[in-house]
Amino acid sequence: MPKQFLNPPELGVLAGPYSQGVRSGNTIWVSAQAGHDAEGRIIGANDPEAQCRVIFQRIGAVLAEGGATPSDVVMVRGFLKHRDYIQATWKVRRQFFGEHRPASTTFMVSDVEPAGALMSFEVVASLDEPATEKMPA
Amino acid sequence: MIVAARGQMAKQFYNPPDVFSPVSIYSHGVRSGRTVTLAGQAPLHDDGTVVGPGDPAAQCRRVFADLRKTLDLAGATFENVVYVRAYLTQKAVLPVLRRVAGEIFGSNRPAFTPVIVPSVRAEGALVEIELVVELDP
Numbered sequence: 001m002p003k004q005f006l007n008p009p010e011l012g013v014l015a016g017p018y019s020q021g022v023r024s025g026n027t028i029w030v031s032a033q034a035g036h037d038a039e040g041r042i043i044g045a046n047d048p049e050a051q052c053r054v055i056f057q058r059i060g061a062v063l064a065e066g067g068a069t070p071s072d073v074v075m076v077r078g079f080l081k082h083r084d085y086i087q088a089t090w091k092v093r094r095q096f097f098g099e100h101r102p103a104s105t106t107f108m109v110s111d112v113e114p115a116g117a118l119m120s121f122e123v124v125a126s127l128d129e130p131a132t133e134k135m136p137a
Numbered sequence: 138m139i140v141a142a143r144g145q146m147a148k149q150f151y152n153p154p155d156v157f158s159p160v161s162i163y164s165h166g167v168r169s170g171r172t173v174t175l176a177g178q179a180p181l182h183d184d185g186t187v188v189g190p191g192d193p194a195a196q197c198r199r200v201f202a203d204l205r206k207t208l209d210l211a212g213a214t215f216e217n218v219v220y221v222r223a224y225l226t227q228k229a230v231l232p233v234l235r236r237v238a239g240e241i242f243g244s245n246r247p248a249f250t251p252v253i254v255p256s257v258r259a260e261g262a263l264v265e266i267e268l269v270v271e272l273d274p
Contacts, residue, residue, distance in 0.1 A: 003219065003271065005246045016235035017242040018249035022219045024271040025171070029220045032250035079252055111228050111253040122250045 001025065006065040011058055012038030021062035028066040028125040032079065033058040034117035042116035048085035052092040055121050060096070063125055071100040072125040078106035080119045089119065146170070153206035157181040159258070166207040173211045173270040177224065178204050179259035187261035193230040197237040200266050213270045218247045220269035225253050230263050 006021035006028070007014070014020055014031065021030040035051025036042050044050025063069060078089060086106065102123070112120050151166035151173075152158065158165070159181075166175045180188040180196035181203075189195025201215075208214060223234055231251055247268075257265040 007246075014249070016249065017239045017246055018221070019246040020248070022246070022248045024219045027172075027219075027271075029248040029269065031248040032252075077250075079250075109253050110255045113228060113231060113251050113253070120250070122248075 004066065006030075006062050008061040008065045010038060011061060012036075012040060020058075021066055023066040026127040026129070028063060028068050028072070028127070030059055030062045030123045030125070032120040032122040033062075034112060034114060034120045036114060036117065040114055042114070045116055046118070048118050049088035049092060051118050052085075052089045052121075055119070056092055056096040059121065059123055063123075066125070066127075068125045068127055070097050072127055073097070073100070073102040073123045074126045075124040076102050076104040076121060077123070078104070078119060078121050079109045079112060080106060081109065081112055082118070083108055085119055089121075149211070151207050151210040153203070153210055155183065156203045156206050157183055157185050159185060165203075166211055168211055168272075171272045171274065173208075173213060173217075173272065175204060175207055175268040175270065177257075177265040177267045178207075179257060179262045179265045181259055181262075185259075187259055190261050191263075193227075193233040193263050194237060196262065196264050197230075197234050200264060201237065201241050204266065204268060208268075208270065211270065211272070213272055215241050216243060216245045217270045217272055218242070218245060218268050219271050221247050221249045222267045223249070223251050224257050224265040224267075225251055226256055226263050228253055234264060 004023040005019040033055045035054040149168040150164040180199040188199040
């Protein structure tokens with residue numbers, strides 16, 4: 001199966017030669033997502049929970065475009081401007097992942113793109129079904 | 138070709154002789170299956186000094202030039218890249234990186250995560266980039 005570029009239209013266009021996500025074989029790489037709308041406007045200024053909710057909505061949309069669900073995620077990386085936001089991210093992630101428990105690393109960074117973003121998250125997902133395409137009957 | 142048990146190819150390690158390594162404890166690229174993971178590449182001269190101090194465009198170009206040498210050893214090109222993670226010491230480097238990356242990736246649209254950090258390992262470096270590559274079947 002050729003590499004698929006995952007760019008759900010409702011997420012807006014990413015500046016630069018990048019995709020919101022890429023599926024290659026059974027692996028899906030989701031670009032770092034921040035809490036903004038399709039036009040790049042921050043949703044939930046200074047509200048870590050609101051931003052995190054948008055982030056995981058966006059991540060969910062990219063996963064869906066690649067045929068994956070939250071339970072296919074194997075790795076989560078969180079980039080936070082301040083450690084005070086961690087509790088809010090746990091709350092949102094618990095709702096997003098349910099009982100699923102991917103590997104995870106969170107760390108503090110000196111800034112996040114775009115301006116006004118308090119955090120960003122990237123994920124890697126791995127689909128269980130084989131990548132081989134079915135031949136038509 | 139080195140063949141391991143169960144018909145799997147053993148891991149391959151790629152270290153271009155003309156790409157500077159600060160210490161011989163890691164490889165610039167490792168292939169496992171069809172996936173090649175590249176180490177964070179800083180903009181360094183052969184003697185380890187930083188390329189273009191204060192010049193983000195020169196630094197980004199050098200980083201991609203050195204990444205290309207590792208890709209070459211793996212039989213890959215920038216078209217095979219599925220993931221780009223860029224560590225930047227200033228947000229202002231991001232538009233410069235976007236422009237240089239636009240010249241590098243051709244029609245490819247990899248996933249992308251910028252991580253803005255207080256500093257990177259190489260003193261004076263404004264950018265360090267790591268890649269994940271999926272080789273063609």
